[in-house]
Amino acid sequence: MYEFVTGPLAWLSFGIFFIGLLYRLVWYIRGLNWQMDRVTYSVNVAYGIRGALRSIFFWLVPFGTHSWRFYPGFTILVFVFHICLLATPIFLMGHNVLLLERFGFSLPTLPEGLADVMTLAVIVAAVFIILRRIALPEVRILTKPYDFLVLAIAVAPFLTGFLAYHQVGSYDFWIVAHVLSGEIMLVAIPFTKLSHFLLFFLSRAQLGMDYGIKRGGMKNKGMAW
Amino acid sequence: MPEGILCNKQVVDTKEKLNALLADKSGKQYYAEMKLLDVDTKALWATLEKTCRSRLRTWLEICAHCGMCADSCYFYLANDKDPKQVPSYKIQSTLGEIIKRKGKVDNDFMRMVMDTAWSKCSCCNRCATYCPFGIDMGVMLGYVRGLCFAQGFVPWELKIGSGMHRIYNAQMDITTEDWVDTCEWMAEEYEEDWPGLEIPVDKENADIIYTVNAREPKHYPEDLAEAAILFHLAGENWTVPSQGWEETSLAMFAGDWGACKIQVESVYAAMDRLKPKRMVVTECGHAYRATVIEGPYWAGLKSGKTPVESFHYVEWVAEALRTGKLKIDPAKRIKEPVTYQDSCNYVRNAGLGDCAREIMSYVAEDFREMRPCREHNFCCGGGGGLNGIGLYRQQRNTALKVKRDQILATGAKMVVAPCHNCWDAIRDLEEVYKIGIRWTFLKPMLLGMVEVPEHFKPQEE
Amino acid sequence: MFKKILFATTASPACDNAAKVAFDLEMKWDAELCVFHVLGVPSRGFSSFVTDVRTGENEQIDPDYVDWVTEEMKNTYADLLKDSENSTLEAVIGVPHREILRKARADNVDLIIMGAHTRDEDIGAARYRSVVGSTMQKVAKSARCPVVIISRPCTTCWKLFSNIVVGTDFSKPATSSFLWAARLAKEVNARLHLFHAVDIHASEPGKVKGQAEIEAHIEAARKKIDAKYLSQLKGFDNYEIGIREGTPYVEILKFAREKQADLIVMAHHTREIDPELALLGSTVEQVVLRSSCPVASVNHPDKAIAEKS
Numbered sequence: 001m002y003e004f005v006t007g008p009l010a011w012l013s014f015g016i017f018f019i020g021l022l023y024r025l026v027w028y029i030r031g032l033n034w035q036m037d038r039v040t041y042s043v044n045v046a047y048g049i050r051g052a053l054r055s056i057f058f059w060l061v062p063f064g065t066h067s068w069r070f071y072p073g074f075t076i077l078v079f080v081f082h083i084c085l086l087a088t089p090i091f092l093m094g095h096n097v098l099l100l101e102r103f104g105f106s107l108p109t110l111p112e113g114l115a116d117v118m119t120l121a122v123i124v125a126a127v128f129i130i131l132r133r134i135a136l137p138e139v140r141i142l143t144k145p146y147d148f149l150v151l152a153i154a155v156a157p158f159l160t161g162f163l164a165y166h167q168v169g170s171y172d173f174w175i176v177a178h179v180l181s182g183e184i185m186l187v188a189i190p191f192t193k194l195s196h197f198l199l200f201f202l203s204r205a206q207l208g209m210d211y212g213i214k215r216g217g218m219k220n221k222g223m224a225w
Numbered sequence: 226m227p228e229g230i231l232c233n234k235q236v237v238d239t240k241e242k243l244n245a246l247l248a249d250k251s252g253k254q255y256y257a258e259m260k261l262l263d264v265d266t267k268a269l270w271a272t273l274e275k276t277c278r279s280r281l282r283t284w285l286e287i288c289a290h291c292g293m294c295a296d297s298c299y300f301y302l303a304n305d306k307d308p309k310q311v312p313s314y315k316i317q318s319t320l321g322e323i324i325k326r327k328g329k330v331d332n333d334f335m336r337m338v339m340d341t342a343w344s345k346c347s348c349c350n351r352c353a354t355y356c357p358f359g360i361d362m363g364v365m366l367g368y369v370r371g372l373c374f375a376q377g378f379v380p381w382e383l384k385i386g387s388g389m390h391r392i393y394n395a396q397m398d399i400t401t402e403d404w405v406d407t408c409e410w411m412a413e414e415y416e417e418d419w420p421g422l423e424i425p426v427d428k429e430n431a432d433i434i435y436t437v438n439a440r441e442p443k444h445y446p447e448d449l450a451e452a453a454i455l456f457h458l459a460g461e462n463w464t465v466p467s468q469g470w471e472e473t474s475l476a477m478f479a480g481d482w483g484a485c486k487i488q489v490e491s492v493y494a495a496m497d498r499l500k501p502k503r504m505v506v507t508e509c510g511h512a513y514r515a516t517v518i519e520g521p522y523w524a525g526l527k528s529g530k531t532p533v534e535s536f537h538y539v540e541w542v543a544e545a546l547r548t549g550k551l552k553i554d555p556a557k558r559i560k561e562p563v564t565y566q567d568s569c570n571y572v573r574n575a576g577l578g579d580c581a582r583e584i585m586s587y588v589a590e591d592f593r594e595m596r597p598c599r600e601h602n603f604c605c606g607g608g609g610g611l612n613g614i615g616l617y618r619q620q621r622n623t624a625l626k627v628k629r630d631q632i633l634a635t636g637a638k639m640v641v642a643p644c645h646n647c648w649d650a651i652r653d654l655e656e657v658y659k660i661g662i663r664w665t666f667l668k669p670m671l672l673g674m675v676e677v678p679e680h681f682k683p684q685e686e
Numbered sequence: 687m688f689k690k691i692l693f694a695t696t697a698s699p700a701c702d703n704a705a706k707v708a709f710d711l712e713m714k715w716d717a718e719l720c721v722f723h724v725l726g727v728p729s730r731g732f733s734s735f736v737t738d739v740r741t742g743e744n745e746q747i748d749p750d751y752v753d754w755v756t757e758e759m760k761n762t763y764a765d766l767l768k769d770s771e772n773s774t775l776e777a778v779i780g781v782p783h784r785e786i787l788r789k790a791r792a793d794n795v796d797l798i799i800m801g802a803h804t805r806d807e808d809i810g811a812a813r814y815r816s817v818v819g820s821t822m823q824k825v826a827k828s829a830r831c832p833v834v835i836i837s838r839p840c841t842t843c844w845k846l847f848s849n850i851v852v853g854t855d856f857s858k859p860a861t862s863s864f865l866w867a868a869r870l871a872k873e874v875n876a877r878l879h880l881f882h883a884v885d886i887h888a889s890e891p892g893k894v895k896g897q898a899e900i901e902a903h904i905e906a907a908r909k910k911i912d913a914k915y916l917s918q919l920k921g922f923d924n925y926e927i928g929i930r931e932g933t934p935y936v937e938i939l940k941f942a943r944e945k946q947a948d949l950i951v952m953a954h955h956t957r958e959i960d961p962e963l964a965l966l967g968s969t970v971e972q973v974v975l976r977s978s979c980p981v982a983s984v985n986h987p988d989k990a991i992a993e994k995s
């Protein structure tokens with residue numbers, strides 16, 4: 001079983017992940033239309049690029065925008081969640097060992113204890129995100145079961161991985177569950193809201209170009225995000 | 226009855242249709258007919274398939290339902306944090322739902338959509354600057370307005386307004402003769418106090434072509450005279466076009482994209498005809514947005530720019546003060562605390578916040594910023610056409626609360642509001658809430674404080 | 687002399703006296719009379735609401751409302767309309783002074799008649815007075831034709847006027863008012879009183895002029911009147927000259943009373959005063975409020991000289 005999920009199934013899910021994202025990228029860009037979106041994407045390009053980069057950059061910096069500063073608590077939650085979610089699997093010792101075994105290279109790795117804390121951080125942040133969803137009326141009204149599902153897909157690999165690592169119950173079971181849930185996540189990325197993995201950058205770039213080209217970018221120092 | 230006599234899917238493009246609408250008291254019959262109007266679900270879906278493309282669909286899809294846009298919207302704040310006023314909810318429950326149902330929505334639903342698009346959003350685009358994904362609910366609700374308009378679900382006043390643009394190339398019934406005559410009249414009336422004052426019509430190759438808001442010639446021609454006096458004092462070589470002088474666009478508020486195109490093309494035609502060096506637009510926010518920012522796209526100008534470079538009035542004033550074309554008498558600067566209403570349309574959505582600050586630095590001694598301000602200001606409460614819609618008067622009055630509290634917090638008794646709709650909203654908020662403030666456009670304020678060199682004054686005999 | 691008359695009304699008791707004069711003039715001079723009412727002030731931005739001029743309430747305007755106001759005007763002036771032969775009623779939306787000026791210009795009227803409010807105790811008088819007051823100022827300043835303001839019942843028919851007082855400060859507009867007064871005096875055979883007040887406070891506020899200085903001023907004024915005006919009377923000799931010292935509006939009122947004036951004619955020389963700030967502050971308005979006879983404000987030469995026909 002382990003062989004299967006880490007072998008052909010892994011290839012398949014990575015394949016779907018990359019091809020799906022590529023499709024998303026192409027679909028997004030081809031769907032842009034200068035006249036309907038009212039942004040001259042291919043004219044005034046320098047302003048567009050500047051706008052896009054600014055728009056992405058400030059939003060990647062914790063507390064880098066008015067909005068991040070307005071919601072400090074949630075901002076911490078979001079950044080902790082996302083940084084840990086992305087960094088932990090990539091720099092995890094175990095994953096890199098696998099990488100070395102199969103492909104002959106590896107990335108720098110995180111100390112085990114830190115990785116553990118980061119995994120926990122993802123889980124705890126997710127719990128708070130769920131609580132926030134339920135507690136705040138303005139978020140509750142937006143919330144659909146789908147939102148919980150997406151969150152579950154994203155957090156499942158961490159939960160299972162954590163349990164497997166600490167050998168709670170059957171290691172064999174949790175490790176397969178871990179790999180499977182990881183693959184589910186990969187496959188889900190192009191097809192669900194998790195596509196914001198890529199689309200965050202595209203959407204931000206688009207609005208950045210809008211502000212950079214049309215809504216004042218040619219007359220001022222750039223939008224104060 | 227699928228199509229009403231007054232409320233239907235057709236555009237208003239004849240005087241007969243327009244007059245029939247105008248004769249309907251407060252749109253009574255119009256709204257009664259709207260209740261029976263059929264939704265052409267096929268056409269609706271066809272439009273969506275064609276025009277709701279990757280940008281909008283992505284926005285709808287990736288919205289994390291995080292609610293970070295909630296507090297950005299003044300409707301949400303003014304309505305005691307009613308969750309139904311969260312921008313994301315407003316768009317998901319309208320456009321999101323229409324797409325989910327593949328356009329198969331009924332009359333009740335469309336009327337709910339209309340209420341949302343016009344009475345719960347003024348397309349101020351503030352939410353876009355608070356959403357981590359850059360989801361612009363203002364843009365989307367503007368798009369929804371277009372869908373509603375095509376289906377005939379549009380507030381009565383805006384159906385009339387867009388019809389005016391189609392018939393008169395202006396938001397009000399002003400003919401070319403009326404306009405030219407008004408220019409002559411104002412020059413006549415004021416030349417005694419300002420010898421040599423002119424309002425040159427259709428002068429070719431002028432440095433500035435000046436364009437206005439139709440409400441100025443219609444009801445407040447002094448505004449035109451004041452602009453003329455300031456140009457005269459600044460020594461500008463300027464002109465107004467006999468046709469294509471109207472900058473505003475109720476068609477934009479209405480979502481009548483066809484009329485938007487007709488309207489801005491009339492202005493661009495004037496530019497092509499008279500070949501001025503640049504255009505200056507009167508103190509109107511949405512006019513600038515419509516004709517300078519969005520207009521080139523409606524007209525299909527690939528550069529995304531107007532045929533000649535265009536400036537908002539605040540840009541011209543800032544420049545005139547900077548270069549010394551206009552000089553402020555230091556003794557006449559405003560001493561009392563004064564604040565400035567940033568218009569969403571030319572500040573957040575056109576980046577002119579600095580000009581406003583520059584002007585205030587010349588004219589005011591105790592300038593106080595509202596919080597938040599500049600690109601992050603709140604809409605006055607009457608934008609997007611909301612000021613003028615009788616049906617939504619109550620919603621508008623509630624929405625004014627946010628601006629009221631902002632102004633009160635500055636402690637200023639005077640608000641400089643260089644935008645017709647902001648000016649109106651602030652006036653109305655004083656009327657509704659009586660907080661004891663005054664408000665002004667730039668022109669009358671500047672006229673009261675500029676230095677007038679001797680040779681501009683009338684000679685006593 | 688009066689072929690077209692514009693009676694700008696607020697369709698309220700304040701205008702009753704003015705209305706009588708307006709209709710009377712229409713008949714005596716065979717003129718066309720337009721009874722004109724501006725009913726609602728629109729806002730600056732996009733809106734179909736207007737502020738009702740009388741109540742201050744917000745109203746949504748439609749043709750019905752305008753018709754209803756016109757109907758109401760008909761009732762208000764029913765008695766006067768009965769005998770009238772050549773009058774029309776018109777109600778429009780706009781800023782009052784602007785629409786009055788627009789109409790006067792479009793129809794090239796010879797005279798604008800307005801009523802003024804003088805009693806404070808009336809309901810809404812303060813608000814009302816400020817609307818009417820600033821309207822009056824703005825109309826008087828910019829109208830090309832004379833503007834007659836009537837605040838009290840007018841006992842003498844215009845054709846029977848026997849004394850017309852024209853006050854001058856020697857400004858350019860004052861010349862127009864003199865010419866028009868002279869023209870009217872000739873036409874109705876009235877005595878023309880040329881009047882000037884030496885303003886004792888004018889030069890330096892707080893400092894009262896000495897007697898000798900005042901004498902000199904009076905002498906100079908007399909010379910000026912001779913030079914500027916008498917030559918233009920061309921044979922008309924039913925005039926007299928009066929020069930006083932004091933506060934101009936007080937002096938002209940006293941003078942008019944003494945001479946039993948039927949009409950005071952003067953120019954509106956308040957360029958420096960912002961009508962919004964100086965409500966009822968100008969000389970003209972002080973005179974209007976206190977005068978027992980009508981006051982005509984003439985500032986432009988257009989109607990001052992008889993048209994050559």
Ligand code: SF4
Nearest residue numbers: 288289291292294356
């Ligand atoms: S802030 Fe953006 S992502 Fe969050 S709910 Fe609002 S629109 Fe959706």
Ligand code: SF4
Nearest residue numbers: 298346349350352363
């Ligand atoms: S555009 Fe403005 S009014 Fe509309 S939802 Fe966004 S913040 Fe609210």
Ligand code: SF4
Nearest residue numbers: 510568569605608646
């Ligand atoms: S009326 Fe003024 S504040 Fe309101 S949306 Fe328009 S520009 Fe913004």
